[in-house]
Amino acid sequence: WLTQDQRQQSAIVVGGYGSDVRGMHVVMQHDQAIYIGDEAKLLWQETQALIIVCRHRNTAIEYIKNHHPLIDVILLDDGLQNRNTMFHRALLIEKVTQNQHIIPCGPYRNHFDDIGHLLDLSLGYTSTSHHSDQRPYFKLERHLIGFRDANGQCHPSSYFVGKTVHAVAGIGNPGQFFAMLRSLKINVIEHIYPDHGHYQQHLFAFDDDLAIITTTKDAVKMPFQAENIWVAQLVVTLPSVLTQHLSQWLDG
Numbered sequence: 001w002l003t004q005d006q007r008q009q010s011a012i013v014v015g016g017y018g019s020d021v022r023g024m025h026v027v028m029q030h031d032q033a034i035y036i037g038d039e040a041k042l043l044w045q046e047t048q049a050l051i052i053v054c055r056h057r058n059t060a061i062e063y064i065k066n067h068h069p070l071i072d073v074i075l076l077d078d079g080l081q082n083r084n085t086m087f088h089r090a091l092l093i094e095k096v097t098q099n100q101h102i103i104p105c106g107p108y109r110n111h112f113d114d115i116g117h118l119l120d121l122s123l124g125y126t127s128t129s130h131h132s133d134q135r136p137y138f139k140l141e142r143h144l145i146g147f148r149d150a151n152g153q154c155h156p157s158s159y160f161v162g163k164t165v166h167a168v169a170g171i172g173n174p175g176q177f178f179a180m181l182r183s184l185k186i187n188v189i190e191h192i193y194p195d196h197g198h199y200q201q202h203l204f205a206f207d208d209d210l211a212i213i214t215t216t217k218d219a220v221k222m223p224f225q226a227e228n229i230w231v232a233q234l235v236v237t238l239p240s241v242l243t244q245h246l247s248q249w250l251d252g
């Protein structure tokens with residue numbers, strides 16, 4: 001939403017986890033996910049914004065200020081990992097998992113108790129926040145609206161009802177993706193790969209002609225074409241009260 005707001009120009013800085021970038025790199029259209037990382041590739045594909053891959057956020061911020069003076073807003077992905085970075089606002093997207101530990105024992109990068117005092121608001125997919133602080137919380141709505149085939153054509157979410165498919169996911173919570181497919185009455189054969197890992201074509205050489213459904217994040221890591229690979233199309237809806245809140249930030 002912020003990158004599409006016509007009142008300002010935005011840039012995004014990502015740490016490049018899983019990438020081969022050393023130092024700093026400005027993402028270009030031809031860059032492959034194996035080099036810049038799947039998150040940077042997906043963000044560029046979805047926004048066409050200025051994307052900077054750099055582990056040192058301050059270095060990227062200074063580059064943007066010096067070389068792209070028309071940029072109004074700089075978005076830091078996982079920005080709270082760098083506590084020495086000065087920022088104006090902090091948003092947390094809450095993820096609910098059974099394992100509440102931090103890396104490497106769990107999925108979280110920080111304990112909430114360590115960062116809660118830095119936050120302005122939090123977002124999530126449940127009705128209420130899972131933390132007991134008084135900061136504003138907004139519920140997001142997430143819907144699977146269809147499937148994109150190898151030719152780029154989008155088919156409705158009912159396309160695979162009653163059919164058996166291979167579901168491939170190398171993301172933080174693959175079970176959530178599989179459950180979403182099953183909620184559409186799709187019979188799922190699960191294939192889980194490491195998050196941020198690299199794909200090779202032989203990993204998808206299954207002994208049948210069933211369709212293979214994957215996520216957009218996984219799709220950007222596939223430097224090959226296959227007629228039977230389909231990409232699930234997700235849409236996240238922001239509540240109007242949240243967009244009003246963000247607009248007030250921008251206007252302020």
